[in-house]
Amino acid sequence: MTCAACVNSVEGILRSLPGVKGAVVALATSLGEVEYDPALISKDDIVNAIEDAGFEATLVQSSQQDKIILGVAGVFSVMDVHFLEGILSSLKGIRQFHFDSTSAELDILFDPEVVTSRSLVDSIEGASSGKFKLHVMHPYSRMTSKDVEETTNMFRLFTSSLFLSIPVFLIRVVCPRIPMVYSLLLWRCGPFLMGDWLKWALVSIVQFVIGRRFYVAAGRALRNGSTNMDVLVALGTSASYFYSVGALLYGALTGYWSPTYFETSSMLITFVLLGKYLESLAKGKTSDAIKKLVELAPATALLLVKDKGGRYIGEREIDALLMQPGDILKVLPGAKVPADGAVEWGSSYVNESMVTGESIPVLKEVNSSVIGGTINLHGVLHIRATKIGSDAVLSQIISLVETAQMSKAPIQKFADFIASIFVPTVVALSFLTFLAWYLAGAFGAYPEEWLPNKSNYFVLALMFSISVVVISCPCALGLATPTAVMVATGVGANNGVLIKGGEALERAQKVKYVIFDKTGTLTQGKATVTTAKVFNEMDRGQFLNLVASAEASSEHPLGKAIVEYARHFHFFDDPSETDDATNSKESTIPGWLQDVTEFSALPGRGIQCFIEGKRVLVGNRKLLAESGIAIPTHVDNFVVELEESAKTGILVAYGDALIGVLGVADPLKREAAVVVEGLKKMGVSPVMVTGDNWRTARAVAKEVGIEDVRAEVMPAGKAEVICSFQKDGSIVAMVGDGINDSPALAASDVGMAIGAGTDIAIEAADYVLMRNNLEDVITAIDLSRKTFARIRWNYVFAMAYNVIAIPVAAGVFFPWLRIVLPPWVAGACMAFSSVSVVCSSLLLRRYKKPRLTTILEITVE
Numbered sequence: 001m002t003c004a005a006c007v008n009s010v011e012g013i014l015r016s017l018p019g020v021k022g023a024v025v026a027l028a029t030s031l032g033e034v035e036y037d038p039a040l041i042s043k044d045d046i047v048n049a050i051e052d053a054g055f056e057a058t059l060v061q062s063s064q065q066d067k068i069i070l071g072v073a074g075v076f077s078v079m080d081v082h083f084l085e086g087i088l089s090s091l092k093g094i095r096q097f098h099f100d101s102t103s104a105e106l107d108i109l110f111d112p113e114v115v116t117s118r119s120l121v122d123s124i125e126g127a128s129s130g131k132f133k134l135h136v137m138h139p140y141s142r143m144t145s146k147d148v149e150e151t152t153n154m155f156r157l158f159t160s161s162l163f164l165s166i167p168v169f170l171i172r173v174v175c176p177r178i179p180m181v182y183s184l185l186l187w188r189c190g191p192f193l194m195g196d197w198l199k200w201a202l203v204s205i206v207q208f209v210i211g212r213r214f215y216v217a218a219g220r221a222l223r224n225g226s227t228n229m230d231v232l233v234a235l236g237t238s239a240s241y242f243y244s245v246g247a248l249l250y251g252a253l254t255g256y257w258s259p260t261y262f263e264t265s266s267m268l269i270t271f272v273l274l275g276k277y278l279e280s281l282a283k284g285k286t287s288d289a290i291k292k293l294v295e296l297a298p299a300t301a302l303l304l305v306k307d308k309g310g311r312y313i314g315e316r317e318i319d320a321l322l323m324q325p326g327d328i329l330k331v332l333p334g335a336k337v338p339a340d341g342a343v344e345w346g347s348s349y350v351n352e353s354m355v356t357g358e359s360i361p362v363l364k365e366v367n368s369s370v371i372g373g374t375i376n377l378h379g380v381l382h383i384r385a386t387k388i389g390s391d392a393v394l395s396q397i398i399s400l401v402e403t404a405q406m407s408k409a410p411i412q413k414f415a416d417f418i419a420s421i422f423v424p425t426v427v428a429l430s431f432l433t434f435l436a437w438y439l440a441g442a443f444g445a446y447p448e449e450w451l452p453n454k455s456n457y458f459v460l461a462l463m464f465s466i467s468v469v470v471i472s473c474p475c476a477l478g479l480a481t482p483t484a485v486m487v488a489t490g491v492g493a494n495n496g497v498l499i500k501g502g503e504a505l506e507r508a509q510k511v512k513y514v515i516f517d518k519t520g521t522l523t524q525g526k527a528t529v530t531t532a533k534v535f536n537e538m539d540r541g542q543f544l545n546l547v548a549s550a551e552a553s554s555e556h557p558l559g560k561a562i563v564e565y566a567r568h569f570h571f572f573d574d575p576s577e578t579d580d581a582t583n584s585k586e587s588t589i590p591g592w593l594q595d596v597t598e599f600s601a602l603p604g605r606g607i608q609c610f611i612e613g614k615r616v617l618v619g620n621r622k623l624l625a626e627s628g629i630a631i632p633t634h635v636d637n638f639v640v641e642l643e644e645s646a647k648t649g650i651l652v653a654y655g656d657a658l659i660g661v662l663g664v665a666d667p668l669k670r671e672a673a674v675v676v677e678g679l680k681k682m683g684v685s686p687v688m689v690t691g692d693n694w695r696t697a698r699a700v701a702k703e704v705g706i707e708d709v710r711a712e713v714m715p716a717g718k719a720e721v722i723c724s725f726q727k728d729g730s731i732v733a734m735v736g737d738g739i740n741d742s743p744a745l746a747a748s749d750v751g752m753a754i755g756a757g758t759d760i761a762i763e764a765a766d767y768v769l770m771r772n773n774l775e776d777v778i779t780a781i782d783l784s785r786k787t788f789a790r791i792r793w794n795y796v797f798a799m800a801y802n803v804i805a806i807p808v809a810a811g812v813f814f815p816w817l818r819i820v821l822p823p824w825v826a827g828a829c830m831a832f833s834s835v836s837v838v839c840s841s842l843l844l845r846r847y848k849k850p851r852l853t854t855i856l857e858i859t860v861e
Contacts, residue, residue: 001025001027001030001055006027006055006221006226006228007025007026007027007416007478008226008416008419008420009053009221009224009226009228010025010032010050010053010055011023011024011025012224013049013050013053013224014032014034014046014049014050017036017041017045017046017049018040018041019036019037019038019039019040019041020034020035020036020041020046021035021036021037022034022035023035026482027478027479027482030147031060031402032050032057033403034046043059047059053220053223053224054216054217054219054220054221054223054224055220058146066095066109066110066111066112067107067108067109067110068107068108068110068117068120068136069105069106069107069108069136069137070105070106070108070121070134070135070136070137071104071105071106071134071135071136071137072084072099072104072105072106072132072133072134073104073132073133073134073135074128074131074132074133075099075101075104075132080131081099081101083128083131084099084106084124084128084132085097085099087123087124087127087128088108088124090127091115091120091123091124091127092114092115093110093111093114093115093120094108094109094110094111094115094120095109095110095111096108096109097109105137106134108120116324117136117321117322118318118322118323118324121134121136121319121322135319136319136321136322138294138321147280150280151277151280151281154273154276154277154280155277157210157213157273158270158273158274158276158277160210161206161210161211161266161269161270161273162270162274164202164203164205164206164210164266165202165206165263165266165267165269165270167198167202168198168199168202168203168262168263168266168267169263169266169267171185171195171198171199171263172199172262172263175195185198191252192248192252196248196260199244199260199262199263200244200245200248200262202262202266203241203244203262203263203265203266206265206266206269206270207237207238207241207265207266207269210269210273211233211234211237211269213230214230214233214234214237214269214272215230215234217230218230218231218233218234218235226420227422227423227424227427228419228423229423229475231423231427232423232426232427232469232470232472233268233269233272233470235427235430235469236268236466236469236470236823237264237265237268237269237470238265239462239465239466239469240261240262240264240265240268240462240466240823241262241265243260243261243459243462244260244261244262244264244265247259247260248260258455258456258459259452259455259459261463261823264463264466264822264823267828268470268823268826271828271830272470272830275830275832275834275835278832278835279475279479279834279835279838292494293394293397293398293401293493294398296336296373296394297320297336297338297372297373297394298320298335298336298337298338298373299319299320300317300318300319300320300338301317301318301319301320301323301327301329301338301339302315302316302317302329302330302331302332302338303315303316303317303318303323303327303328303329303330304328304329304330304382306328312328315330320338320339321389323338323339323385323388324385324388325385325386325387325388326384326385327339327384327385328344328382328383328384328385329341329382329383329384329385330380330381330382331376331380331381331382331383332376332380333348333376333377333378333379333380334375334376334377335375335376336372336373336374336375336376337350337370337371337372337373337374337375337376337381337383338372338385339372339383339385339386339387339388339392340369340370340371340372340385340386340387340388340391340392340393341369341370341372341383341384341385341386341387342367342368342369342370342383342384342386343364343365343366343367343368343369343370343381343382343383344366344382344383344384345366345381345382346366346379346380346381346382347363347364347365347366347379347381348363348364348376348377348378348379348380348381349361349362349363349364349377349378350362350364350370350374350375350376350377351374351375351377352371352374361377364381370383371393371394372387372388372392372393372394373393373394397493397498400498400500400768401489401490401493401498403500403501409481409485409501409502409503409505409506409791410502410503410506411481411502411506411788411791411795412481412482412502414795415477415478415480415481415795418477419477419478422472422477423472426468426469426472426806427469429468429806429810430465430466430468430469431465433461433464433465433468433810433811434461434462434464434465435461436461437457437460437461437464437465437811438457438458438461440457441456441457441460441461442457446815450814463822463823464809464810464811465810466823466826467809467810467821467822467823467826468806468809468810468826470823470826470830471805471806471808471809471821471826471829471830472802472805472806472830475833475834476794476797476798476801476802476833476834476836476837477795477798477799477802479794479834479837479838479841480791480794480795480798480837480841481502481791481794481795482502483794483837483838483841483842484787484790484791484794484841484844485501485502485505485787485791486841487841487842487844487845488505488783488784488786488787488844488847489505490845491783491844491845491847492779492780492783495776495779495783495849496769496770496771496776497767497768497769497770497776497779497780497783498767498768498769498770499766499767499780499783499784500765500766500767500768501766503766504750504766504767504784505783505784505787505788506784506788507731507749507750507766508733508750508766508767508780508781508784509781509784509785509787509788510731511684511731511732511733511749511750511781512683512684512685512730512731512732513684513685513686513687513725513730513731513732513733514679514684514685514686514687514732514733514734514735514777514781515687515688515689515718515721515722515725515732515733515734515735515744515748516686516687516688516689516706516735517689517690517718517734517735517736517737517741517744518688518689518690518692518697518700519557519666519690519692520557520737521735521736521737521754521774522668522669522672522688522700522704522774523666523667523668523669523672523700524666524667524668524669525557525666525737525772526557526561526666526667527557527558527560527561527648527664527665527666528561528565528664528665528666529561529562529564529565529662529663529664530647530663530664530665531642531647531661531662531663532544532565532660532661532662532663533638533660533661533662533663534659534660535632535635535658535659535660535661536657536659536660538654538659538660540569541569541570543652543659543660544565544566544569544570545566545570545592545593545594546594546611546616546652546654547562547566547616547618547652547660547662548562548563548565548566548567548570548593549593549594549595549596549611549616550596550599550607550609550611550616550618551563551607551618552593552596553596553599553607553609554601554607555601556601556607557666558648558650558664559607559618561664562618562650562662562664567592570592571592594611594612595611596609596610596611597609597610597611598610602619602623603714603715604622604691604712604713604714604715605619605620605622605623605626606618606619606620606623606650607619608623608627611654614654614655615627615653615654615655615656616652616653616654617629617651617652617653618650618651618652619650619651620649620650620651620693621639621651621693622712623651624651624653624658627653628656629653629656629657629658630658631651631658632658635651635658635661638661639651639661640695642661642663642696643693643695643696643699644695644699645699646665646696646699646700646703647663647664647665647696648663648664648665648666648692648693648696649661649662649663649693649696650662650663650664668700668703668704669772669773669774671773671774671775672704672774673703673704673705675774675775675777675778676704676705676706677705678778679777679778679781680705682778682781682782684781685708686705686706686708687706687708687709687710687721687725688700688701688704688706688708688709688710689709689710689713689718689721689744690709690710690711690712690713691711691712691713691714691715692711692712693711693712694709694711694712696711697709697710697711697712698711715741715743715744716743718734718741718743718744718747719743719744719746719747721744722734722744722747722748723747726749731749731750732748732749732750733748733749733750733751733752733777733781734747734748734750734751734752735752735754735769735774735777736751736752736753736754737753737754741753745765750766750767751765751766751767752765752766752767752768752769752777752780753765753767753768753769754769754772754773754774754776754777767780775849778850779849779850782849782850783847786844786847787844790840790841790843790844793840794837794840794841797833797836797837797840798833798837801829801833805826805829805833808821809821809826
C-alpha cells in the first residue's frame with residue numbers, strides 16, 4: 001500500500017466479503033484487522049481476496065489457539081525435510097502442516113484437545129533424537145523481519161536505480177564538456193548515436209525492471225476502480241520515456257532530431273525510491289514503542305519438573321511461548337518474571353515500573369500476584385503461571401497499543417476523501433496544463449525564446465504536464481494522521497498512559513469537564529477507621545466483632561477497612577494469630593468472626609445481614625431511614641462532626657436499635673490539589689461526583705479546590721450527571737477506578753481508568769492510566785493536545801505543499817519569474833514531502849510530561 005487510496009481499496013475489498021463483520025487497515029503499519037465468521041469464510045479466503053486484488057498479504061496473528069509457527073534448526077537437505085515430514089505425519093493431533101525450506105518455518109495446525117503446543121515441540125525434538133531444534137516464532141518478530149526485508153528491498157532498488165541513473169545524468173550534463181568522451185558518444189552506431197543507445201538501454205532497465213513495481217501497483221489500483229500515487233509515477237515516467245523513444249524513432253525516420261528526456265524518467269524513479277526508502281525507515285521508528293513492550297517479555301522460562309508423586313525432581317529451560325497455565329516456574333534474582341501468576345514459594349522485591357510505571361520495588365511473598373515482564377530483584381521465587389499468551393497483562397498492553405495504532409481518528413476522514421479525488425484531479429490538471437501551454441504556443445501567445453534548446457511547443461507543454469503529475473503527493477496527506485497517532489500511542493505507553501485509539505485522542509484534546517470519582521481516585525483508596533463509638537451497653541470488642549462479621553463478605557473498601565480495624569483490635573495481644581489470619585486465604589470468614597446469614601449489599605446505602613437471628617445494618621442515614629430506625633440527636637451531631645472533618649460516618653444498627661458509629665477516613669492523594677489547580681490553568685473544569693454524603697463530599701472538595709460537587713449519587717446516577725454536562729455539546733472526561741465506575745466511564749466522551757495496573761482490559765475506558773497517579777490525567781490531555789497540534793501542522797504542510805507546488809510545476813509563474821521545475825526535480829520534491837510529514841510526526845517522540853510547576857507558574861528557588 002502506498003497511500004490512503006490503497007487503504008480505502010483494501011478495506012472495501014474486505015468489507016464486501018461474505019462473513020466479514022468489520023475490517024480496519026492501517027497505512028502506517030501496513031496491518032489489517034478483520035473480524036469474521038469462521039463458519040462463512042476462512043483465513044485463507046481473506047488472504048486470497050486481498051492477493052486477487054493485486055496486493056500482497058500474509059496472516060500475522062489469529063485469536064485461534066490451534067496454530068503454531070515454529071522456526072526449525074537442523075534442516076540441511078531434502079532428506080532432512082522428508083525425515084521431518086515423516087515425524088509430523090506419525091504424531092497424533094496434527095491436522096495439517098507446511099514446511100517452508102527457504103525461511104525454515106514450520107506451520108502446524110493441530111487439535112488443542114488432543115495435543116498441546118509444548119508436547120508437540122517435545123515430541124518432534126524427541127523423535128528426531130535432538131537433530132532438530134525448534135523455537136516458537138513470535139508474531140511480532142515475524143512482522144518486524146518482514147518490515148526489515150521491505151526496507152532492505154527498497155534500499156536495493158534505490159541503489160540499483162541510482163547506479164544506472166548516474167551515467168545517464170553524466171552523459172547529458174558532464175560528458176559534453178569532455179571532448180574526447182563526447183566524441184565517442186557522438187559516434188553513430190546504426191540509426192542512432194552511441195550516447196542515445198546507452199541512455200535508452202540504461203533507462204529501459206530503470207523504467208521496466210526497477211520501476212516494474214509502479215506499473216504493477218498502478219495496474220492493480222486501476223483494476224480495483226481506484227487511483228493512487230503509483231498511477232501518477234507510472235504516468236509521469238512513461239510520458240517522458242515514451243516521448244524520448246518517439247523522438248529518437250522520429251529522428252531516425254525524418255532526420256529531424258528533437259532532444260530526448262531519458263534522464264527525467266530515470267532520475268524521477270530514483271528520487272521516488274529514495275523517498276520510499278526513507279519513509280519506510282521513518283515508519284519503522286514510529287512502532288518502536290511496541291518493539292520495546294515485546295522485548296520486555298523474556299524469551300525463555302525455567303520450568304520446575306515434577307515426578308508422578310508431585311515432588312520437584314529438576315528444572316528445564318523452555319521457550320516462553322510454550323508456557324501453560326498451572327506451570328510452576330523458577331525466577332532467579334535479576335531475571336524477568338516469565339508470566340502473570342502467583343508466588344508459590346519465596347519472597348523478593350520486584351521492579352514493576354516497566355509495566356505499571358510505579359518506580360518503587362514491590363514486596364512479593366507467598367500468594368502475591370506477579371506480572372510477566374517485571375524484574376525480580378533479590379530472592380528466588382517459585383511462581384504458578386495463571387495467565388499466559390493473550391491473557392497476560394503485557395500482551396493486553398501490546399494489544400491495546402496495536403489496536404490504537406490501527407484505529408482511525410475522525411480527522412482522517414478528511415484525508416480519505418481528498419485521496420479518493422486527488423489523483424483524478426491531478427491527471428485532469430496535468431492534461432489542462434498540457435493543453436494550455438500547447439495551444440498558447442501554437443497561437444503564438446508566448447515568444448520562441450521560452451522554448452527549451454532545439455525543442456517545440458509540444459515538448460514544453462509535455463514537460464510542464466509531467467511535472468504536475470509527479471510533484472503531486474497524496475502520500476503526505478495519507479500519512480499526516482496515522483503516523484502522529486502511532487507515535488503518540490507509543491509515547492503514551494512509555495509514560496504509563498494507554499490510549500485506545502485515534503478517536504479517543506481527538507476527543508481528549510477538546511475536554512471541557514473532568515469528572516472525578518472520590519474514593520480511590522481523589523483519595524488513596526486505603527480507608528482506615530479512625531473512630532469507633534458505641535452508644536449502648538455493648539462492649540467495644542463485641543461491637544467491633546459484630547460489625548466485622550457483617551462486613552466480612554463485603555467487597556467495598558470501607559467494609560475491608562472495618563474488618564482490618566476489628567482484626568487488629570481482636571488480635572492485639574497475639575501477633576502469631578494475626579499472621580495466621582492474614583495468610584489464611586482459603587477461608588473467606590476467619591474463625592474469630594460470627595456466622596452470617598442472608599447477606600446482601602445495597603449499593604449507595606450499605607449492607608444488611610442476620611447474625612443470631614437479629615438483623616444487622618451497616619451503612620448511611622438513608623439505609624437506617626428506609627429500615628425505619630430512628631437516629632437520636634446526639635448520635636446525629638456526632639456523625640455531623642465526623643463529616644465536617646472529611647470523614648465518613650458509618651451507622652450500625654442491631655435488631656431495631658442504633659448501637660454505634662464508625663468514623664472512616666480516606667486520605668487524599670498528595671498530588672490531588674495540585675492536579676485540580678493544574679486542570680483549571682489548562683482551561684478544564686474539575687467536578688467531583690461521589691456516593692458519599694454532602695458534608696463529607698464538600699469537606700473533601702474544599703480540601704482539593706473543586707467547586708462543583710455532586711454527592712449522594714448512586715453508581716448508575718453518575719452516568720446521568722455526565723449526560724447533564726454533555727447537553728450543551730461539551731466534551732466530558734470521567735476519571736474512575738474502572739470497576740464500579742464502568743457505567744460512567746462508558747457514558748463519558750473520554751473515560752479514564754486510573755490505577756488499573758493489572759486490570760487493563762477495561763472495555764469502558766478510552767484511556768488506561770497504569771499508575772495510580774492523578775498527574776497522568778494532565779499528561780493524557782496534554783499529549784492529546786500536542787498530538788493534534790502536530791496533526792494540524794502535518795495537514796497544513798501537506799496541503800500547502802500541493803497548493804504551492806502544483807501551480808509552480810504547471811508553469812503558472814513562468815511568464816513573470818521564469819521559474820521552471822524539471823520533472824526530475826518535481827519528483828524529488830514529491831519524494832521528500834511524505835518523508836518530511838513522517839519526520840514531523842516523529843518529533844512527538846521528544847514529548848516530555850508537563851511539569852506541574854510549569855503549568856501552575858510556580859518558581860522554584
